[in-house]
Amino acid sequence: MESGESRRGELIDAIRESIRGICGLPDCRSVFRKVGSNLTRRIKLLSPLFEELKDVNEEDEEGEGEEKGSSDRGGRGAGEEGLEGFELLKSALDDAKVLLESVTQGSKLYQAFQGDKTALKFQETTERIEDALNKIPYADLNISEEVREQIELVHAQFRRAKGRNDSLDLQLVMDLDIARKEEDPDSAMLKRLSEKLQLRTIDDLKKESLAIHELVISCGGNPGDCFEKMTSLLKKLKDCVLQESPDGNQPEVDKEPMKHRSPIIPDDFRCPISLELMRDPVIVSTGQTYERSCIQRWLDAGHKTCPKTQQTLFHTALTPNYVLKSLIALWCESNGVELPEKNRTSRGKNSGRGVSECDRAAIDALLEKLAIGNADQQRAAAGELRLLAKRNADNRVCIAEAGAIPLLVELMSSPDSRTQEHAVTGLLNLSINEGNKSAIVNAGAIPDIVRVLKTGSMEARENAAATLFSLSVIDENKVAIGAAGAIPALIRLLCEGTPRGKKDAATAIFNLSIYQGNKARAIRAGIVEPLMRLLKDVGGGMMDESLALLAILASHPEGKTSISEAEPIAILVEVMRTGSLRNRENAVAILWSLCSSDAEQLRIAKEHNAEETLRELSESGTDRAKRKAGTLLEMLQRINSSSSS
Structure with missing residues (x-):
């Protein structure tokens, strides 16, 4: 080179x-x-x-x-x-x-x-x-x-x-100047500053103080005149935060001493953030358990780490800790302690408008069975969740927010084929919601879905293919799905599946092949041969999908070679003559890709009397078909001129 x-x-x-x-x-x-x-x-x-x-x-x-x-x-x-x-x-x-x-x-x-x-x-x-x-x-x-x-x-x-000049918010600049100069600035203005600067809690202010300290060190101890401005304003913001919320979002254990007769709460039952008795304990990806509202506030503030261990979170899904929840309930009952009343703002605020109380109660009960039930209970619960997720959009939001996604991902590894089917189909139904797509991928679902696609029952394989199609709508997921080995398994389903399964597989491969790297994977996995078989099977009902896929693969250099070796010219000319408007467009696009870089393919097209069909297509086809047909006619005319000479 x-x-x-x-x-x-x-x-x-x-x-x-x-x-x-x-x-x-x-x-x-x-x-x-x-x-x-x-x-x-x-x-x-x-x-x-x-x-x-x-x-x-x-x-x-x-x-x-x-x-x-x-x-x-x-x-x-x-x-x-x-x-x-x-x-x-x-x-x-x-x-x-x-x-x-x-x-x-x-x-x-x-x-x-x-x-x-x-x-x-x-x-x-x-x-x-x-x-x-x-x-x-x-x-x-x-x-x-x-x-x-x-x-x-x-x-x-x-x-x-x-051409745009992105300057700072003018209101922010004015507030900073006034807050710096005045000894006792207006509390509303300080609150506005704390919101805009994302310095809302004592925890935020402690981190800011540390960042300023590191800045001083990096400047060799001489950060300039802005150091005094920063430290002065930091103190004013701290006073404002403490005035708004005396605990500053930070626990003060001794603020309200427990009554003398109150039992001592076991440490394992306290949230590591609030140090209060947990009413809705949830597990994060590091295995630590927190009160749902506390850890959700931590995540909403933009943190990507576990507060207790400081480990980076692999994903932000929250899994209900039903075992601990049951133990807390038993302890409360034994000690005469009233369990803190459940606040409905966590899940219900966003998703509760369209979810009935019956459905919400059913979702909570089903998730408990998924988490700690036996094999039969898990299978039944996954099946019911699958149906609830299919029922309406509000259920899909509520089920995901309740923490179902990591549990369903885990169940895809179940040895029971029916449980596997319910789990992957439940994820398929949840993925209809755009926000859930990222949550499913972040929960590490792609390798498990591909494994089901390779080894599951026919129904599970077909629904896994449909799930991969749904997730591949997000561009970065196309790369991850292709890298996980999905394409050879989809091609196998394209050959072996039911009519619906073949369509799901073809649609998934088509969407993945929008990414150039996946085109090469599909071609090297041998997709052209089964596509040609499906194309020639007039009664098979897969002509539309086969032509669309061949058209996108023909834009790849390896695709052109592989399609040419399958001797497609005769069938392409026949489709151009008798097919639907869309299929004629795809057929001429494939023919154009093959002939534009291979004179032999152009000669074969001439031998199959393609000129007459191309003339008709250049007058009555779609705009794209007209352009491709016109270019091919010019190529054929050059061949005719050369022959005459």
Whole structure:
């Protein structure tokens, strides 16, 4: 490989890593959360381009020397001009990561006082990224139409952002100035500041104090005149928080001493955050148990760690601890202690409007059986949850918020096939809700769903395929599902399933193949042969799905080769002649992909009298079909002219 190509490959890898690093940063909770989130979102949208370029580079390396066309596919993109855009983008993304880290991890007060400077840095970073995107030679890159369209949209977003000046909130600037100067600022203004700066509790203020201390150390003990401003304002905010809530959201165990006759509450029954007796204990991913309302407030504040162990949470799902809840109830009954009345604001506030009291009670009872019931009870409970999740949208929200998702994920490993079916179908029904899709993936469901797809009963396999399709609506899930080995199992279902199962498998593969890397996985797993069989089976009812899938796979270099080897021309010409409008469009698109880079396929199309059908299609087909048919006719006319000469 030439040095230019080698350098471009290195830059593509480095840019991919930069994008991943930026996407992995915690959510920005500072005064720059809006501009920071917008920049992160735009950078994330660059990912498909560089993932596809990575795949193209690997294909070029594998095929180097095998065909002449592959050796010069990079064109000017491999030269110095082509490298300039990648170099500039890599540098801009590295600086963007440093900037985003500074506003997600540093002192919030320091960022507020340095607001104009930080806003200018965001503006300069956006301009540098947009300038770099201008210098990337997209015309010389071997990328699909879908990715090319997306990158044009992203580029337009950066262009628009470049023309905007995102300065700090004017009200915030005024409040900061007044709060700094006045000895006794207005409490309403201080409360407004604590909200905007995300310094609402004593815990928040302690972290801010630590961040200021670390800032002083990093500045060699000389942070400048803003140090006094920050410490003075921090004290005023602390006084305001304590005045609003005397406990400052922090437990003060001795504030209300227990009556002399009150029994001592076992430590295991107390929430580690509030130190109060738990009424609704839930388990986080580290295995620690907390009172639901307390840990939910912690998570809502943007924390990603377990408060007790400081370990990073793998996911934020809360699983009810029914065993502990039962023990607490028994202890309360034995000691004459009244269990704290359950506050309905936790789950009912968001989802209770459309969920009947009967359904809510049923959901709680079913989750208890899922958690601590025997095998028969778990199977029955999973089956009922499956039906409740299917019933209406409010149930789907309530079931997920009650903590059902991690329990259903665990049940997919059950040795009982019927339990497995209920669990995966329950997740399928829950995934209809957009918010639940991320919760299912965060609970680690994808590998378990793929395992059910490979080894479960036919019903479980088909519903697993439908679940993967539902989850793959989110772009980043396409990559994870493909990497988990789903595509070979979906192809097997495409061959063995019932008519409904085959359609579920085909739909899932189609959606996954929007990501270029999954196209290669499907082709290498041998998808073309079964698709051709289904295409030729006129009464099988799979012609629409087969043509749509072949059309998207034909845009991949390996796909063209594999489809050409299956000798598809005769059936494609027949579909172009007699098929539905949509199928004729897909058939001519496949034929165009095959013939545009292979004169032999064009000659075969001519032998099958494709010209007459193409003329008709160029007049009566869809807009896309007309364009493809017109191009193919021009190619055939060139062949005719060559023959005459």
